[in-house]
Amino acid sequence: MLNIPQAVTLPPSTLPTALPMSTPGRPGRKAVISRDDLVNAALALLGPTRSFSSLSLREVAREADIAPNSFYRQFRDMDELGVALVELAGRSLTTIILEARHRVSPHMSVVRSSVGAFMEQLFAGDKLLLLLLREGAVGSPPIKRAIERQLSFFEEELRQDLLRLAQLKQTALFEPAMTARAITRLVFTMGSQALDAPKEDQSRLTEELATMVRLIVTGTQALGENPDA
Amino acid sequence: MLNIPQAVTLPPSTLPTALPMSTPGRPGRKAVISRDDLVNAALALLGPTRSFSSLSLREVAREADIAPNSFYRQFRDMDELGVALVELAGRSLTTIILEARHRVSPHMSVVRSSVGAFMEQLFAGDKLLLLLLREGAVGSPPIKRAIERQLSFFEEELRQDLLRLAQLKQTALFEPAMTARAITRLVFTMGSQALDAPKEDQSRLTEELATMVRLIVTGTQALGENPDA
Numbered sequence: 152m153l154n155i156p157q158a159v160t161l162p163p164s165t166l167p168t169a170l171p172m173s174t175p176g177r178p179g180r181k182a183v184i185s186r187d188d189l190v191n192a193a194l195a196l197l198g199p200t201r202s203f204s205s206l207s208l209r210e211v212a213r214e215a216d217i218a219p220n221s222f223y224r225q226f227r228d229m230d231e232l233g234v235a236l237v238e239l240a241g242r243s244l245t246t247i248i249l250e251a252r253h254r255v256s257p258h259m260s261v262v263r264s265s266v267g268a269f270m271e272q273l274f275a276g277d278k279l280l281l282l283l284l285r286e287g288a289v290g291s292p293p294i295k296r297a298i299e300r301q302l303s304f305f306e307e308e309l310r311q312d313l314l315r316l317a318q319l320k321q322t323a324l325f326e327p328a329m330t331a332r333a334i335t336r337l338v339f340t341m342g343s344q345a346l347d348a349p350k351e352d353q354s355r356l357t358e359e360l361a362t363m364v365r366l367i368v369t370g371t372q373a374l375g376e377n378p379d380a
Numbered sequence: 381m382l383n384i385p386q387a388v389t390l391p392p393s394t395l396p397t398a399l400p401m402s403t404p405g406r407p408g409r410k411a412v413i414s415r416d417d418l419v420n421a422a423l424a425l426l427g428p429t430r431s432f433s434s435l436s437l438r439e440v441a442r443e444a445d446i447a448p449n450s451f452y453r454q455f456r457d458m459d460e461l462g463v464a465l466v467e468l469a470g471r472s473l474t475t476i477i478l479e480a481r482h483r484v485s486p487h488m489s490v491v492r493s494s495v496g497a498f499m500e501q502l503f504a505g506d507k508l509l510l511l512l513l514r515e516g517a518v519g520s521p522p523i524k525r526a527i528e529r530q531l532s533f534f535e536e537e538l539r540q541d542l543l544r545l546a547q548l549k550q551t552a553l554f555e556p557a558m559t560a561r562a563i564t565r566l567v568f569t570m571g572s573q574a575l576d577a578p579k580e581d582q583s584r585l586t587e588e589l590a591t592m593v594r595l596i597v598t599g600t601q602a603l604g605e606n607p608d609a
Binding site: 285288326330332333337340341344359362363365368369370371374 | 594
């Protein structure tokens with residue numbers, strides 16, 4: 152599980168997977184439910200072989216132990232719930248990357264440690280990250296747009312990082328926005344492909360991705376110094 | 381439509397879309413059918429909103445004007461047809477890239493002209509290219525593996541190109557295989573994202589992708605000269 156930022160706290164002990172399954176009309180069914188309860192219910196159902204797109208509102212309601220109609224008190228439809236999950240995933244990934252930076256040592260660049268943190272989370276089977284990587288291809292249009300927004304946030308943050316780093320290290324920088332975009336998209340696409348990789352390939356895949364990102368970072372420095380290169 | 385290599389010739393005039401739809405038990409239904417007929421039938425059904433994964437064997441048979449059972453004379457199942465389509469798409473894209481190289485001028489690099497040819501084909505609504513870009517995410521495991529094989533072929537060809545170019549231009553090259561992989565994956569992922577782009581964004585997206593590829597090519601040259609950069 153990703154480290155959840157303050158806004159939404161989901162301690163594992165409250166995950167509805169631990170609750171008994173409800174049956175229709177069951178007397179013990181909950182009357183009051185929060186958005187977080189529904190988010191948790193959807194997360195509990197997601198897995199390597201269950202995408203969000205394949206979940207039904209009825210399944211989420213059953214998992215959350217509410218009547219299907221109660222779902223609508225919190226979300227207009229499944230798309231709105233999906234968008235909430237994507238936003239949660241974005242905030243969570245931001246937290247992970249920020250934490251990775253604090254661990255940066257003189258032996259490891261910011262980029263290398265961010266790539267490492269991303270892949271580590273991925274290989275830990277993080278459901279939110281899985282959602283972010285997968286629904287961009289199979290999700291409904293509102294969910295795809297939400298993922299595109301999150302990717303744009305990452306690109307913008309990375310662009311600002313690249314500018315700060317270039318200033319700090321006195322290196323040149325060619326087209327910072329395109330550089331940030333290339334890195335973000337490459338990390339997400341290689342991450343998606345690594346999802347099904349066997350355990351013994353994981354560290355090799357992380358090293359490969361780090362090398363690819365290094366090619367881009369070196370390229371932007373070289374072209375920044377000599378745009379006609 | 382992509383330029384189809386010699387092995388499989390599909391002149392547009394033979395596409396089954398021009399044929400009247402068959403009805404079950406229709407007396408005029410074809411008795412003999414080739415693999416190409418089924419490939420053409422599937423292609424005719426594919427479109428921006430119809431993925432191969434969403435096609436049924438029955439639909440393909442109807443489009444090809446045969447009884448569903450006749451399908452099995454040519455393909456074991458829909459997956460085998462899908463793999464045949466992916467292989468056709470791979471050969472076709474190779475032809476396009478080869479042709480683009482012949483058009484290389486002193487003002488345009490091999491990489492730039494290949495990226496241009498790829499995006500041109502994409503924006504022309506090429507169904508085989510669409511298949512290659514989309515089924516990697518939503519296809520069945522055999523189809524995903526077939527796409528992965530095609531991507532590996534492209535990577536290997538590009539790696540050899542990079543080696544030739546580096547020798548010709550007397551430039552250095554850092555980790556040719558990783559360089560080829562980064563370029564191939566970035567082109568395919570940016571291509572997928574460009575699929576839904578409005579017409580007025582198309583030339584900008586092509587330029588952006590060319591810039592990203594240039595970052596990688598420059599990076600591999602710079603790191604090749606100085607691996608500690």
